Amino acid sequence: MRKKRKTGIRRKLIRFTLSSTLLVMTIGLGLGYFLGHRLLMETIGRNHVDIAESLAVTVSEMVENSLDSIKVYAANPDHAAAILERQAAYEGMDEAALRGYFTDMDKKWASAAPDSPLVKAFLTGKSAKRLKTDVLADGTFAEIFTTDKFGGLVAASGKTSDFYQADERWWQEAYNGGKGFIYAGDIEYDKSSGVTALTIAVPVRNEKDEVIGVMKAVINAGILFDPLHRFKLGETGHAVLVNKEGFIIYHAGMSPLSKKLCDDDEFKKITGAPGRYALSRSPHKHDKEMFLAFAFVDDPVLAGNGILWRVFVDQEGAEVFSPVRALFTQMIWITVIMILVLAPVAFYFAGSFVKPIKKLHDATEHIAEGELDHPIEIRTGDEIEQLADSFRDMVSKVRARTEDFKGLYASLEQKVRERTVGLERAQDATMHILEDLQSAKAELEKKSGGLEDSLEKAAKTRQIMISMLEDNNQIRARLEEKLEELKSAQSMLVQSEKLASLGKLVSDMAHEVNNPLMIISGRAQLSEMDAGENGELKENLRIIMDQCQRAKHIIQRLLAFSKPSLGESKKINMNDSINFIIHMVEHQFSLRNVRVERDYAKDLPLAEVDDKQMHEVFINLLNNAAEAMPGGGVITVKTHAENDKVIVEIKDTGGGISRENMPRIFDPFFTTKKEGTGLGLSVCYGIVKAHGGELKYSSKPGRGTTAAVELPVGGGGWPGLKKGE
């Protein structure tokens, strides 16, 4: 018998290899991506901050350079001379006159053409010419001009928008009430020069170092921050200069000013980032994810003017992290390739692993079919080979045992044969001895002289005879025992056959008798209706009807014996079932000096029975036991389980059942009691049989009777019912 081959191990091995590879790679990938991302962020962040730092230094240097230049220009004596000359014109004017003069000049100035004589007067002096040269010399300056200590224009590199400057903040700061201050303003759009510009203003001093005027320079931010413009990092990296409020003051050659780097919350978050770098969605880059790093422009002049600039290096996140993303993509490809490579390898190794197991399995099947010599050739050098070796050992041991067994069997046969021969010889010897005896007897009769010899022989013979007789007795005893068993088996068989045919007969008869009985009782009932006041007739009719009912009862009992109608079956503990009945009858028994002893087995298996029918059986058996002991005695109820049977034994200490009555106890109408239908045991027998069980009686006259109800554990499939249909 060959079972269907299973190939589970190979599949499991392959699945294990592939899934563990996939798992390791997935974890590796995830971890790699996460760690790589973090590491890259940190490294690039630091790097970008460094770059921003150096850019900030550049910006600071630019501003310082411009400041240095303007300071040098301001120190030129031509400018101081021009201021003093101009101031001489106001000498003697009171404050009101001065205000009037400036208001007047401002008006005239605004409407004057750049080439008008009024304007030209301020652009063509020695000081103005110098300013022009300076502006031209240094490309960063858009405009430079000087004022006197009242704020009136003195000289300019080009036409300024206003004449009077004392109302401007830069002027007030730089003049500083005559003390002087180096002013720098945040980057703004400058109307008069038309560029986005950084404004710086320095005091102009005379030889005595007194502040006599102010020089203002408008620095073209686009040119000043050109290094930032030229700065590029990768494809998308730029430098952005941002002021304190987050406005972009310089980016990509332009100074938008109106745009913020990002909204205020985001700006706060980025500027507050611990490493001065962060990833952020920046609206000024179309909401792309940007990597931002920044550094402060550390300049004392700017700081002194309350200006805080930050240089941001911003680069698209996609570009910054493209290495780690590229790595990740590569790793996925490597995983796919590894799995593709590993699959056939795993398939091959799994095959080589499974092959010897299969071989061993084939060998076991051959051996199981009796081919003990089937070779087991497995050379794998591992545990499977060990297994095969021990299996081979086992087979050889089995073979040796089989040989031993054969030898034992042969020697046993030999011994039997020898014994038989011995017995035959003993028989022969006995015959010889008997012959000898006879001849001895004859001889004895004939010859009295050989008496002594004969006596001796007779003594020997007697010895042998005695021993043989003893053997004979043993054999006879065993034979008798066997014979007894056979007899009881045969009688049981006969009894059950007899009872089966009797049951059939009774059933048929009962049905046949029912109808005439019904007619009789019916007619009697009709007659009773007609009887009127005839008391005697009425009494007779009543007796007829009563007897019909009695006959009906007997018939029902007979039917219960031939085919009991079983009702609901349940799994029941027989201890409970019999105990229930014992409770019912115990008191009544005690009045008759009959005591019931219980000997119940613990953990008795359940039997599937019709409990009501079993109660009837137990009542009958207990009553029979009690009635068998008219002078009182003990009933022992014992339960136990044996070979899938639940056995309930009811044992009395009564007079027992005689040998000749024994085969008839289950016969319907057989009774030894004065009063009794002789149906009780028949019904019990019918019920127990219907449950697929056996009802057995054993009795020895004078030593009591044991009734045993044997029921199949868990129910016997209700054979009685099947038969009855």
Next chain:
Amino acid sequence: MARILVIDDEKEILGVVETFLVRKGLEVMTAQDGKRGLQALDEGGTDIDLIVLDHKMPYLDGAGVLEEMKKRGIRKPVILLTGSIGKDTRDLEVDELLLKPIDLNELFVKIRDLIG
């Protein structure tokens, strides 16, 4: 007046039951086997109020009559008379089951209970 159909293969039983029930004031029809019983049911139709049916009959027994009635859609109260109560009778769909030999008075009481 209530009309009862009694089906039994034994003439004497039909006689006894009929006489008794007529005396008790019921109208009685009899049929001596299952086939004739069914015929009477077909012809008598709605006039029949209750059926007293014997179980064991040749050709068509009580169970057969019940099955035929079910097939033909005849729904009447049925009292079954039987010699023994076993599995074969237990599963039959009848209103009453009486064990033979029956007490005629008991039969009458059951009939009265069933048809009111």
